[in-house]
Amino acid sequence: MRAGVSARSVAAVVLLAGAVLALTYALASLVPAPRAPRHEVAASHDAGPSHDAAGFWTTEPDRLGPDGAIVAPPEREEFACLVPRLEIPREAACERGEPYPACRWQLPAEDANDGLYTIWRNTTPEHRWARPGLVSLVLASVREYAMRWPGEHVTVGDLDAAGPRHQTHNRGVDVDLYLAHAMADRNEPGRAPIDNYHGLSRRAVRLHRARVLDFAKILARCSGGRLRIYYADREVVDTFRAWFAEEGLVSDVSSQPMQMHNDLHRFHFHMTTAEDLAVLPSE
Numbered sequence: 415m416r417a418g419v420s421a422r423s424v425a426a427v428v429l430l431a432g433a434v435l436a437l438t439y440a441l442a443s444l445v446p447a448p449r450a451p452r453h454e455v456a457a458s459h460d461a462g463p464s465h466d467a468a469g470f471w472t473t474e475p476d477r478l479g480p481d482g483a484i485v486a487p488p489e490r491e492e493f494a495c496l497v498p499r500l501e502i503p504r505e506a507a508c509e510r511g512e513p514y515p516a517c518r519w520q521l522p523a524e525d526a527n528d529g530l531y532t533i534w535r536n537t538t539p540e541h542r543w544a545r546p547g548l549v550s551l552v553l554a555s556v557r558e559y560a561m562r563w564p565g566e567h568v569t570v571g572d573l574d575a576a577g578p579r580h581q582t583h584n585r586g587v588d589v590d591l592y593l594a595h596a597m598a599d600r601n602e603p604g605r606a607p608i609d610n611y612h613g614l615s616r617r618a619v620r621l622h623r624a625r626v627l628d629f630a631k632i633l634a635r636c637s638g639g640r641l642r643i644y645y646a647d648r649e650v651v652d653t654f655r656a657w658f659a660e661e662g663l664v665s666d667v668s669s670q671p672m673q674m675h676n677d678l679h680r681f682h683f684h685m686t687t688a689e690d691l692a693v694l695p696s697e
């Protein structure tokens with residue numbers, strides 16, 4: 415009998431130990447593994463432009479699906495708004511302290527921009543000039559977008575381009591901006607604009623809108639709210655306006671920072687900024 419009891423005791427102890435072990439394991443799996451510091455995460459990601467030591471990198475590893483695709487927008491809404499270190503062509507009048515239009519900056523060409531952005535196919539070098547404040551805002555914003563959405567980039571269209579294509583774009587304050595990963599439609603000759611989200615799953619549409627909204631927030635923050643964007647997507651417009659007001663931002667360009675416009679503005683932002691927008695600091 416004693417031997418039997420002893421065997422049962424041993425079995426009970428073994429069972430108990432097993433249960434404790436299993437419980438410990440289960441609890442451990444509930445506690446998230448410590449995250450690597452952001453700057454180390456950034457270093458291992460080798461995508462987009464390099465970040466600075468302040469560690470504002472926002473691409474958490476859990477934003478990527480198993481295939482490496484981005485499946486969630488960045489959580490953090492902290493934007494550095496720094497002008498990337500590029501050679502920016504500028505008129506000699508800028509040196510002499512003269513105002514626009516004598517002083518203008520030119521958005522650097524694609525082969526001189528470190529892969530930060532592409533230039534819209536119809537935008538010529540003459541159409542890349544504008545006020546220094548606007549050029550610096552575009553550069554700081556495309557840098558921010560490329561860091562927040564690794565592997566993607568903004569396409570920059572016309573800045574100053576007075577003529578048949580535009581009624582505006584003649585005061586150094588207008589620019590057209592495109593997001594190839596979020597604005598599916600194209601302005602093909604002879605074809606009416608189709609639905610920007612045609613044929614996409616609801617999840618894909620959500621992510622497209624998240625990109626558009628994130629880029630609008632970058633532009634708003636980096637300009638201090640001093641902008642107006644035309645974009646023809648009611649949901650994006652309403653969400654952006656609510657965020658803008660909640661952030662306490664106020665636009666001195668227009669009563670509303672984002673507005674609906676014609677169908678051409680389904681696939682790009684037309685942005686107008688304040689004339690006296692200050693040049694942003696460099697990285």
Ligand SMILES: [Zn+2]
Pocket residue numbers: 580583588589590683684685
């Ligand atoms: Zn435009």
